[in-house]
Amino acid sequence: MSDFTEESNEFTLSLKDADPETLKSILEIHWDRICSRLKIEVGEVEYRTWLQQITLGGIEEDELTLYLPTRFLRDWVRSQYNSKLNQLWNSELSQIRRVELALTIPSANSEDSPTKTEVTQENHIASPSNRANKDSTQPIQERSVPITDNKEDEGSKLPLQTQLDPRFTFDNFIVGKPNEFAYACSRRVAERPSSPGFNPLFLYGGVGLGKTHLMHAIGFELAQAGNISVSYMSAEKFMYRFIASIRSQSTIEFKEELRSVDVLMIDDLQFLIGKDNTQEEFFHTFNALIDAGRQIIVSADKSPSDLSGLEDRLRTRLGCGMVADIHATTYELRISILEAKAASAKVVISPKVLEFLAHKITTNVRELEGALNRLIAHANLFGRPITLEATQEVLHDILKSHERRVTIEEIQRKVSEHCNIRQTDMTSARRARAVARPRQIAMYLAKQLTSRSLPEIGRKFGNRDHTTVMHAISRISELIEKDSAFAEDVELLRRMLES
């Protein structure tokens, strides 16, 4: 960092003279700052959908390369964010005059083969999000990322700024079994902050299930109610600001500012695990606010009692108010969320596509939303209807990461459920069409989705001969050819099983 002059926000060292390691660090620092700005400018959801997957490449003369994992993403980023990326890079480093967007894994003969000399492993730098995971256990003093995300030191930037995302309101939060309790508690706090029993409000649950959304919704509701000062920040931001205030000798102002708010919201508290000094500071702030009758809202990925690594006294106090968990989404909730989001984007998407997405992307709502946004953008960009085929093509990379091995038993169960027959009929001797046809479908899918041989499949279906399996496969293939409704049904089953 010695060759970085903070005042001029420019590197005294010429980029072309820098050794690869230094060059890498310089670009990483700037990329971190650009990403922070992009997040604010385009919003968290847009950022995660389109820009998070960008990785930093090398630089040649005045041209910097950024990589994207798929052609579609690259084209989209090129069409929507090219000038923004050029402008941000140029304002960060005036020596960069052009940003080139390329595909991550260039094949030797592809039209996307990089022409730059710098496309080497050595110069291929992970995106800040990837690196953040790796670095999360590193103490702040050892980080190479600057603790400010602006030219000014954060510590001298008080008063605190609250960045609430206007899209995260109660109105567009879809309520279902897994989140109804957390939603009700959040509503209650928004209506009557600092009520006994609800202070602090501790929201917890897995990644991307709506904790931040609910916190912002509470913040908006309270801010709209009038004279209430609300401060929202991630635990990470809290730490950066705290450390920056130490550096700029403005800790007293920082503390006073924090303690003057009516409502303090700290997101992703688990980040403070292992950061003892920041935890201590947070503990004092927490006590001062609660004692003064102010409302505190905290989110984390685990309940207070499971947040091992946080000091006991802090965990105990965090659990003293209302602790509300958000469970993993159910299929029904995912469908409702997709329907609501498609409706608000004023796009008609067939129920089959929504069902497919809800079956396939089960981990978190952020991913589900990102997938839907991508589909909508694709449909708008190319004027093509959103069919199941288009969905699979456009979401290729997302779907791939959700792929898993399917067993013959799962196939039998899913097909039985779908066709309304008993699972035992998959292995029974019954030959009535109502059971024989689903059994044939299951055999066909077993051949498609598993690596089992025909005799093995036969054995799993009540010790049938391999010729019976062969007959089933050819019969189903024939029907798929002839009957498009039947083909669609089998296709839906296949995609559900792959989810």
Ligand SMILES: Nc1ncnc2c1ncn2[C@@H]1O[C@H](COP(=O)(O)OP(=O)(O)OP(=O)(O)O)[C@@H](O)[C@H]1O
């Ligand atoms: N029930 C819901 N209704 C509508 N949108 C939702 C719902 N749950 C989550 N989302 C959306 O999913 C995205 C991710 O939610 P959010 O950022 O609140 O998750 P989180 O639990 O805070 O995740 P993290 O653990 O990563 O901080 C947001 O865009 C949010 O609007």
